[in-house]
Amino acid sequence: MGAEPHAIVTSAVPETIDARATDDLLAVAAHLDRMAAAWLDSLGPSIRRDGRRVAYVLVGTAEYALGLDVLVRSLRAVTDLPILLLAAGGWQPALQAPNLAVLAVPEIIKQDLEGSMAARFRRTLTKLWTFGFVSLDRLVYLDGDCLVRQPIDDLFDGAGFAAAPDLLSNQPFPVFNSGAFALSPDAALRNALFESLPATPSFDGGDQGILNALLGNDVRWLPIRDNYLRTYEPILPGAARAARVIHYSAKKPWTVVSEAVGDPALLGLDDVWTERLDRAGLMEMVTAWRRSVAESEIAANAALGRVEADLALQRRRINRLMRRVLAGLGLVALLQLALLVAWLFG
Incomplete structure (x- = not known):
């Protein structure tokens, strides 16, 4: 100046x-x-x-x-x-x-x-x-x-x-x-x-x-x-x-x-x-804005990645739980079938 x-x-x-x-x-x-x-x-x-x-x-x-x-x-x-x-x-x-x-x-x-x-x-x-x-x-x-x-x-x-x-x-x-x-x-x-x-x-x-x-x-x-x-x-x-x-x-x-x-x-x-x-100040501001936006995007992507990872973990847990539930239901069905056969032919 x-x-x-x-x-x-x-x-x-x-x-x-x-x-x-x-x-x-x-x-x-x-x-x-x-x-x-x-x-x-x-x-x-x-x-x-x-x-x-x-x-x-x-x-x-x-x-x-x-x-x-x-x-x-x-x-x-x-x-x-x-x-x-x-x-x-x-x-x-x-x-x-x-x-x-x-x-x-x-x-x-x-x-x-x-x-x-x-x-x-x-x-x-x-x-x-x-x-x-x-x-x-x-x-x-x-x-x-x-x-x-x-x-x-x-x-x-x-x-x-x-x-x-x-x-x-x-x-x-x-x-x-x-x-x-x-x-x-x-x-x-x-x-x-x-x-x-x-x-x-x-x-x-x-x-x-x-x-x-x-x-x-x-x-x-x-x-x-x-x-x-x-x-x-x-x-x-x-x-x-x-x-x-x-x-x-x-x-x-x-x-x-x-x-x-x-x-x-x-x-x-x-x-x-x-x-x-002036041009130097404008470039400084633009650079700071770009850095701020980039940091925000990085932070947002990291947060999104954490959310996706959490969702994937929840899906895996739900899948394991569903398999256990289905397995349990299968055992119950087999038990009911066995009881039915025993009642029919017993």
Whole structure:
């Protein structure tokens, strides 16, 4: 995608960190903040917005590599502002874009969520590092399954915490979706988040429940066009055309398997995402799909083979049982015949 990214990865960062280790969380957050601030300062004052230190912050893992590629590509089509990619769990991305830095961060592990039914949310706590970048005047966070379709730099102009509502939440109170938000970080908020994290429950098993518990009463609501979930389309048909950010929740456009019955009806939005792929990304996705289909076929054939083997075994058992039954019936018939002869000639 152009210029090499400026990597600021450091070996001092572990791959994971326990949410109960508050002092460690704060120490790592301060370390990451210093690294990010030094990188942003190295870009010079021309890259600031109205003199303010700002950045788009993304979080990525190997599973979201294609998603991050598309997201960065879509961002660079509408903005030149800095992008800070937090590479979690030891992932080393190959992304290339101007004014892009890669910062290694630990995955935040909250033990009481490890057994959660919402298993796909367990690693989303890593985005909580965004609250530690207190040297930034403002940041805009985007999940790795987002696509930016229109300029959104104006999100840096506000203050406090801003997010769009989650229209599909099943909670009895208003809930924001944490896949995209704007934030003016400060030390008091950072400390409150990390200090309360061990005891804070999560209604969804991930970061959204935690952040709503902390900020649900202090959120400035953004319009849904700034975080338009893919799953809104059945209830708001055509509204995606006005969306500035499309959030591909829950099914990812780079995956083959559907997660819900209605997924095939939303293929048009998947095509919008796919259009952003370059040839290398498209080939990577096709290769992954072929491998996934092949593995599914192998697994299906193996399962079919096991079923056929089980049926053959059952047939053999039934045949043996039938032979025994027939043999028994033959003996009974012979006995009856013998009794009949004895009665006739006895």
